[in-house]
Amino acid sequence: MKINKLTLRPVCDKDISLLTSWLNKDYILKWYHDPNEWLAEINERHSTYSWIHHFIVMDGKMPIGFCQYYDCYNANDMEDWYSVTRHGDTFSIDYLIGNEAYLGKGYGKAIVKLLTDTIQQKENANRIIVQPETENHSSNHVLMANGYTYDKQNEYYFKLLY
Numbered sequence: 001m002k003i004n005k006l007t008l009r010p011v012c013d014k015d016i017s018l019l020t021s022w023l024n025k026d027y028i029l030k031w032y033h034d035p036n037e038w039l040a041e042i043n044e045r046h047s048t049y050s051w052i053h054h055f056i057v058m059d060g061k062m063p064i065g066f067c068q069y070y071d072c073y074n075a076n077d078m079e080d081w082y083s084v085t086r087h088g089d090t091f092s093i094d095y096l097i098g099n100e101a102y103l104g105k106g107y108g109k110a111i112v113k114l115l116t117d118t119i120q121q122k123e124n125a126n127r128i129i130v131q132p133e134t135e136n137h138s139s140n141h142v143l144m145a146n147g148y149t150y151d152k153q154n155e156y157y158f159k160l161l162y
Helices: 013-023 026-032 035-043 107-122 137-145
Strands: 006-010 052-059 062-071 090-097 127-130 149-151 156-160
Touching (some): 013 026, 013 062, 062 107, 090 107
Parallel strands (some): 090 127
Antiparallel strands (some): 127 156, 149 156
C-alpha cells in the first residue's frame, strides 16, 4: 500500500472533541491510560504546557492521528524514566493513530518518520528518546523501523540525530 504524504498541523480548539474521542478508544486507552491527563495538557498548550508541540496528523484533509514532541529538559520533573541536564539536547515523542482505517498499514512508521524529521529540522537536538511499554509491540516495531535503537540499560529507545 502506498502511503500518502502526511502533514502535521498544530492542534487547535476545534480538535478537542476529536482528540477526546480518540483518547477514549479501547486500543488507545490501553497505552495512553488517562485521557483527562492528555486533554489537560492539550487544553493548556498555550500556557502551562507551551513547551510541548502538539499536532494533528493529516492525510490530505483527513485527520488520522495525534502526535507531540517536547524537550525532555522541560519535563524532567514530570518523568521518572530519564534525567536530562541540558536544555535542547534530548527530545521525546508521543504518537497515536486515532482513525482505525489507518491502523496496520504503515502509517505509524510514517508518523514517527515525519515527527523525527520535524525535530531534526526545527530543533538543535542531539537525540530523541522514547519509552513505549514493552508489550506495545506495534510501537516498538515502528521505532526500530525508523532507526531507533533499544537501550537495555535505560529501558528506552533512542535515535541520535547528528
